[in-house]
Amino acid sequence: MPTAPDALMLFAAGFGTRMGALTKDRPKPLIEVAGRPLIDHALNLARAGGARRIVANVHYHADQVIAHLAQEEVAISDERGALLETGGGLRAALPMLGPGPVMTLNTDAIWRGPNAVERLRAAWEPGRMGALLMLVAPEKALGHAGQGDFTLDPEGRLIRGPGYVYTGAQIIDPAGIETIEEDFFSLNRLWDRMISEGRLFGIVHEGHWCDVGRPESIPLAEGLLDER
Template sequence: MTRPLMIFAAGLGTRMGALTADRPKPLIPVAGRALIDHALDLARGARAAPVVVNLHWKAAMLRHHLAGAGVRFSDESDRLLETGGGLRAALPLLGPEAACGPLWTLNSDAVWTGPNPLLMLDSAWREGMEALLLLVPRGGAVGYRGAGDFAMDAEGRLSRGGPFVFTGAQMLRSEGLAAIPDPVFSLNRLWDRMEARGRLFGVLHPGGWADVGRPEGIALAEALLAGALPQDAAP
């Protein structure tokens, strides 16, 4: 079956320094292809439809690059809405399925090896979940500098703080977005409400994942894609 997908591509990319002075971060090349194109490969492999990409910094460049790719654009040029506000603003573009069933979201600043993360989420989704986050162990989070994001119990329920890193791929229900009054907010606020209800879950991705949020992440991601970096090594 097809499922709606939101690709987050509106960030300023400030951690990339000079690399994003003249282009948006999703257009930074990794292994000869723009980051956004790596994300679209996953979307096509999972038969995601519709696919919505949000825009902010250097929006016209990203529109031009994606012309003919069959994606819809949620333009945040006037105001950056963060992940929660951005997803809520994009719901009309994501179609009726996004209002009554789970949808996918994917960050555009990462690369993967192994199983398609979107298909993994789809196969692991079950009744009673409000969000299912795709995670990797801290030791396998290539290019990631944090200590970890979540702990996970035997049933897959998540709590804050722990050895697992959120990869930027998830499947979630969108109904709870309407209860948050602010126009600009992070999806963390929605997750906190889901966690309190015991409806926030996670699943581990068995392949490789590299965070390409900083300049040094580019070489690490290219090494991962080339098979030159062990999947359990996270500098």
């Protein structure tokens, strides 16, 4: 049976502009929810789910994130020279993540329910999947507006369209990422390629998920933690 990926990238480099004044003097990953920085919640989820090699990218207030992670076994992908977006950021971090498929996880979400990282690793099928995205039904996505990002077919393949919300957790095979000429690009470029090949898949989170992208989402996230 194929070994599930155990390398994971934490996306922690963004400006967090939707947080307004809260990110004037600190990066969004260090905003606290229930007394703990968001990045610590993400680290706990990753490690409990089976991640063993973890890399975090940094850009905005990078020194603060680096100092916070100094006592953690987390490698730093330094993007202070230029913010590379999700695709460029993952490509830059691949030497630290190692060969083969990797996991990625956003640091601005709070989860309730089964461990999303563990479920992704259990469901990963490298023979037919280019990427496996964790989705959630819109009615279980707190702090998030919209009708969803992807439609799921009976075999688990994804196409774009209203249906399920992407949560920021996935396993992805970065093969081919080196052929993209731009330095700054989104992982959507790889996803679109995989959709055309029938290799983009998804599974649905069975609990609730909160997008902590705005100040008003913080009490929603704390409510999820209280219920958990």
